[in-house]
Amino acid sequence: MTDAHDGFLAVNSGLVRQTLVEALFGQVEKRSEERPEEAIAAVLEAAGQAFTVADEIPLDHGLRHFGYLARVVEADLFEPARLSADWVPAMLTERFALTGSWSRALTEACGDLARLEPLGKPSPDDETAMTWRVPGPGGHVRHYLARRTIEEHLREREEAVAGDPAELKRPWLYGFFVRACEEALPDGAVLDAPA
Numbered sequence: 001m002t003d004a005h006d007g008f009l010a011v012n013s014g015l016v017r018q019t020l021v022e023a024l025f026g027q028v029e030k031r032s033e034e035r036p037e038e039a040i041a042a043v044l045e046a047a048g049q050a051f052t053v054a055d056e057i058p059l060d061h062g063l064r065h066f067g068y069l070a071r072v073v074e075a076d077l078f079e080p081a082r083l084s085a086d087w088v089p090a091m092l093t094e095r096f097a098l099t100g101s102w103s104r105a106l107t108e109a110c111g112d113l114a115r116l117e118p119l120g121k122p123s124p125d126d127e128t129a130m131t132w133r134v135p136g137p138g139g140h141v142r143h144y145l146a147r148r149t150i151e152e153h154l155r156e157r158e159e160a161v162a163g164d165p166a167e168l169k170r171p172w173l174y175g176f177f178v179r180a181c182e183e184a185l186p187d188g189a190v191l192d193a194p195a
Helices: 013-030 038-044 054-077 088-099 102-116 139-155 165-182
Strands: none
Touching (some): 013 054, 038 054, 038 102, 038 165, 054 139, 088 102, 088 165, 102 165, 139 165
16 A cells, blocks of 8 residues: 555554653653752742642652753753743743842742643643743643653552642643743843752
8 A cells, every 4th residue: 555655654643652751751760869959959949839738748849850850851852952942031031020039030930830831731722831832842742741750659659649630730840840941041140049
């Protein structure tokens, strides 16, 4: 049988997605002991940006850390992901004008981005789906990677999580956006030293 696609194999997109997500997750897991520099770690663990109930802070911070590392791994594996998001410097500069602190600008902006991102698989046309506007593998891959990370973190627990487990995507997104913003900080921006 011949058609216009001779020489190409039909692929199962679900299998490709699963393979890519598992490969990314494996790389993030291997690097899970890596810690960012102190000023970024303080932004990553900002108490004012808790996405879970107080009893779930370790889970919240673990998901943030994996989201942060996911962006690091993307940049290592995919050349397009080595580019920073061109919309980030203007967003952070605007926040800095309001807050007077780059750390606070980063913390608040990333919190807002994480809260606005759809919990379900984001459409590339959705203006609130900023995971599609960060260079790299795209919003769908990031959505499935966040879900895979949440699944793994919940597997280690003895009791059910309080609230809707879908909401656990938010701390992962926060960490992802912290890294995406860190790599696009405007020239001369200095994060506050942790107290």
